[in-house]
Amino acid sequence: MKTGFFTFGAFALLQLVSAQPHKIRHRYRYERRDVVTEISYTTMTAAAVIVYVDTDGVPYTTSTIGEMPEITSTPSAALSSTSDLSLSPTSEAVEVAAVTPGTVTNSTITGSSSSIQSLASTSYPISSSPAYVPPSAAPSSVVSASSSSSQMPSSAPAATATPGSAIPLGVAYDGYTTTGCSNGQSTCCKSASQIASDFSAMKSYGIIRIYGVDCNQVANSLQNAISNGQKLIVGLYDMTAIQSGVQTIADAINTYANGKWDSIPLVTVGNEFVNTQTYTVSQMVDYLNWARGNLTNVHYTGPVGIVDTVPAVTDNPALCENSDYALVNCHAFFNSHSSAADAGNFVKGQVANVQQACPNKKVIVTESGWPKQGDSNGEAVPSPANQRAALASLQSNFNDSLIFFSAFDDSWKSNSAGTYDAEQYWGFL
Known part of the structure; x- marks a missing residue:
């Protein structure tokens, strides 16, 4: 059930x-x-x-x-804690950045039900300090990273960019690992050499999506993306540290891209936080505006948008109305009536629903994939063969504006019955 x-x-x-x-x-x-x-x-x-x-x-x-909890307002002076990002009192950016959203964490979702606790255990790591600190919910024992014998290059969809497309077909990536960690940590940051190796494997994709700014992953990813002729979708995941997150991105741009933002065509804010009840719609809109104001101050003029699930966006059009794109994660596997071979048709239909709810915004699927291991969800069955079939189906329905999920397996995540014990097995490279 x-x-x-x-x-x-x-x-x-x-x-x-x-x-x-x-x-x-x-x-x-x-x-x-x-x-x-x-x-x-x-x-x-x-x-x-x-x-x-x-x-x-x-x-x-x-x-x-x-x-x-209600979102709280803080004087705009709070934005000046990092002098390089403090917004001029006379600038238009102050109008959108004047509200500093209150601190709300996953503790918002509490209760005695084990199913609620299992949701919180699958959160992405968030670090408020420069050094990455694994989340307390990280599993104490994890499945080891996939060996080369279990990797399936043949399942990878072709990654050719469509001429003139703002967002070519891409792949999702994170900089976390469970191997080589010290001090008893079960989850830690990938090294610069590990990220370079990963980017070599992802070289055929026109764009790479990363979810956060911790683990030095913006600097490491940006260097490799520029070297490979790729672009990055960079995410601001920690809503309590948007200002410092923007500064981290800006520092990487200034250091490795001569201050030019050409390599970053999109900045995302959050990831399914309305869907998970971590934040309200109004809070996410405030966070978006706060991020946009700070990004403008560091000379980023590209699109910014909130990422959430299809149901969250279609039920709450304010998420896309306030964003520059309608950004949705969409996985056919979580529809019990979808087979792997029909994954592309299913996602295409969901995109049509989003387009109807957000008629004036381009829809970008920021995640879509299929697990190769785990429990069945009705007609949705995880297996290596079905993963290949699903990815092929997605590619046959999308020429651009879709990010395949995910480049590599994520052994640092927690499997659970609620996610069909498939959480760690979405990697296809």
Whole structure:
């Protein structure tokens, strides 16, 4: 039984979807929208209730969590803690950066249910300090990194860029590892030489997506991308450290790209945080505007956008309306009625739904893939052969604007029943 959850107060029932790999991400449910539903909303103060449902949407148990914290405003002077990023009081950027979003962490999602705890255990590492500190939820024992014998180059889709495309076909990548860690750490940063080796394997892809700025991965990735003639999608993942994150990106640009931002055509903010209830829609819009203001101050003028799941974006168009692109993670594997061979058609259909919700924005699929190992989800079965079939199907339906997930297996992640024990096995290179 696949578990989804709903929060509601008194007369309102609002669906929340859960998600996948590196985060809480890949557990969201896709719904068939054959029935037009009229929803009325009543605003009231009440504790949040989670209603657990099966794949058919039938409730079977409930639990209660505390109220979601309100976002707080901080004087714009708070933005000047890093002098290089302090926004001029007379600049237009202050208008969008004046609100410093409050500190909200994954502890927002709490409760006695083990299924909620399993969601938090799959979060991406976030480090507020220069030296990477593995998350407390990192598994104490992990599956070892894939050996060369288990890698399947033949499953990799071709990575030719479409002429004139702003976002060519690309691949998702992170700089974390479980091998070679010291001081008893189970998860640590990849070395510069390891990242160089990884980029060599990803050389045929026109663009690489990275999720955060810790582990020195912006500097290391940027150097290799420039050397390979690639571009980077860089993510701001830690919403409590947007200002320092922007500075980290700017420092790498100044050091390795002569201050030119040509190698970074897109900066993303967050990753499925509305889907996972980590932050509210309004909070994410504030974070986006704060990031955009700080990026403008360091002379980045390219697109910026919030990344979330398809259901989160279609149910909350403000996410794409305030972004320069509609950015969605979409995995056919988490739809129990999708076979691997139909993955591309499924994702294409979901993109059409997003386009309808965001008619004035270009849709970019910031993640899409298929695991090669794990438990079956109805007709969605993980296997090496099915991974190859899914990737081929995706490529047959997309010439650009899609990021394949993921370059390599992620042994630092935690497998769970909620993610069909597949969290570590999405790598295809």
